[in-house]
Amino acid sequence: MKKVELLSPAGNLEKLKIAISYGADAVYAGVSHFSLRIRSGKEFTLETFKEGIDYAHERGKKVYVTINGFPFNSQIELLKKHILSMAALNPDAFIVAAPGVVRLCRELAPEIEIHLSTQANVLNYLDAQVFWDMGVRRIVVAREISLKDVIEIKKHLPDMEIEIFVHGSMCFAYSGRCLVSAVQMGRVPNRGSCANDCRFEYTLYAANEDHSSLFRLEEEPGVGTYIFNAKDMNLASHIDEILESGAVDSLKIEGRTKSPYYAAVTANAYRMAIDDFYEGTFDEAKYQKELFTTKNRGFSDAYLIHKPFDRNDTQNYDYSLSKGSFEVSGLVCEDEKHFLCKYKTFPGIDVEIFLPQNSSIDECENELGKIYKKDDGRYYINFKKILTDKNKELEAVHSGNVNKIQLPGKLPYLTMLRIENEGEAVNPFA
Numbered sequence: 527m528k529k530v531e532l533l534s535p536a537g538n539l540e541k542l543k544i545a546i547s548y549g550a551d552a553v554y555a556g557v558s559h560f561s562l563r564i565r566s567g568k569e570f571t572l573e574t575f576k577e578g579i580d581y582a583h584e585r586g587k588k589v590y591v592t593i594n595g596f597p598f599n600s601q602i603e604l605l606k607k608h609i610l611s612m613a614a615l616n617p618d619a620f621i622v623a624a625p626g627v628v629r630l631c632r633e634l635a636p637e638i639e640i641h642l643s644t645q646a647n648v649l650n651y652l653d654a655q656v657f658w659d660m661g662v663r664r665i666v667v668a669r670e671i672s673l674k675d676v677i678e679i680k681k682h683l684p685d686m687e688i689e690i691f692v693h694g695s696m697c698f699a700y701s702g703r704c705l706v707s708a709v710q711m712g713r714v715p716n717r718g719s720c721a722n723d724c725r726f727e728y729t730l731y732a733a734n735e736d737h738s739s740l741f742r743l744e745e746e747p748g749v750g751t752y753i754f755n756a757k758d759m760n761l762a763s764h765i766d767e768i769l770e771s772g773a774v775d776s777l778k779i780e781g782r783t784k785s786p787y788y789a790a791v792t793a794n795a796y797r798m799a800i801d802d803f804y805e806g807t808f809d810e811a812k813y814q815k816e817l818f819t820t821k822n823r824g825f826s827d828a829y830l831i832h833k834p835f836d837r838n839d840t841q842n843y844d845y846s847l848s849k850g851s852f853e854v855s856g857l858v859c860e861d862e863k864h865f866l867c868k869y870k871t872f873p874g875i876d877v878e879i880f881l882p883q884n885s886s887i888d889e890c891e892n893e894l895g896k897i898y899k900k901d902d903g904r905y906y907i908n909f910k911k912i913l914t915d916k917n918k919e920l921e922a923v924h925s926g927n928v929n930k931i932q933l934p935g936k937l938p939y940l941t942m943l944r945i946e947n948e949g950e951a952v953n954p955f956a
Contacts, residue, residue, distance in 0.1 A: 528775075529804065531551045531552055531689075531775060532552070533689065533776050533778045534552075534789060534792065535555070535694075535784070536553035536554065536578065537782040537783055537784070538569035538574075539569075539577060540786060544789045546581070547883065547939075548789070548790040548883055548940075549798075550793045550797070551587060552582075553589055554589070554592055555575065555591070555782065556570070557570045560593050560595045560605060572611065575615060579616060589617050590617065590619040590620070590641060591615075591617045591620050593620050593627065594621050594623040596624050597627065605630070606634060610635065612635075613637070619639040619640065620639070621666070622640055622642065622643060623643035625646075628660050632660070632661045641662070641666060642657050642662045642665045644666040644668055644669060648667050648668060650679065651679045651681075651683060654679050654682070664689055665679075665686060666689040669696065669697075670829050671690075676774060680773035690768070690774055690778065691778045691779075692759070692796065693759055693779045693796065694758060694759055694780020694792075696828060697724070710723050723754075724754035724755060725754075725823075757822075757824040758825055758826070760814075760817060761827055761828065762795060763813075763827065764831055765777070765796070779792045779796065785821070787852075788821070790882075792820070794816060794883065795816040799813045818850065819851045821848060821850045823848065851946060853944065853946075855868060855877055855943045855945050856869075856931070857943075858938065858939060859939070860939050862933075862938060863932065863933055864931055864932055867924060870925065871912065871923050871931070872921075873895075873912060873922070874908065875908065875945070877944070878904055879905040879906060879937065880944050881937075881938060881941055882940055887905060887936075888935060888936075890934055891934070893910060893911070894909065894934040895907060895908050895910045895934040896908050896934055912931060915930040915932060
């Protein structure tokens, strides 16, 4: 049986390395405004993007380049140059949304595989066939599609790879085809600069044009004012159903602009879910426990399993973003002897060690502190004192402090140290 691919977002070089270290088989990323995430596209230069591709290939992983914006006529010549410069970096595929850009990529870089972006909104085998005939070999289907329809596409086009989103932000509009941000902020969602206006809190008014009356609509307590705000997709509990279908080739996680911790946790959780399925030990509570540690807007299993008109719980009217159940207090440096503070760390506090996939550590205790395993099977670190790499002792260390902090013992590169928040995300699987 061919094992499904786990595809993670890579908003910058660090997050690319983190996603791979925590379990991703492949990552997707982009450079410049032709990517549908302009902000993350600016995080990469050609040099660091090439470094990321080489880093992935050295570890047997893949990198897919996002060229999924919708260009104007005035940008076509610049787009041609961009396609050629990206092809020269030897990525594993281009992710493209517009049919004309698909054809252009086939002409300029026929050696690079084409994946069709979810922005193309493929929902049926007729549209899939059109893109197959154009040379597309993988389709990232619309987020509104059902698993039943995914299976039907696979039945008609068995050689077409199908990729689905399983986790991340959802748009209240159809597969991101939204103009709210463009109207209000002049930032065009389908060209990579969405301002996420749907996440704002709105006050509602009713107007009467005959006599110019304007009334503020008072809302029912507890209903809230986030009228466009969609919950985040979370299909971890359905990975077994998805893989049993045999119709899906790649599971995609959204979130190039999200935090390094999000990149790590989502890759780790879905890696466990995939591996456990093939080993016959699938346990949804284990994966959900990790996913609820990330910041989220509430979770929904979206539309793959349930039809949109059957749902009334995919919107979050109460808040636009909650804290996760954990805060990242540190990230271990490449020398594996120090960490950089990301939140706050005090002596005498147990801090959980969140390890990359297939990592091992040794318990130890010395004048700096101890690394040890608790009865819950997790490793923790407790500092007796906090020393910088220059041996300066601190009472505590907070985010913004750029000094490397000494560890009591070696920890794998990109290991995260995390502290639990109290009373934040409610996990029904806990």
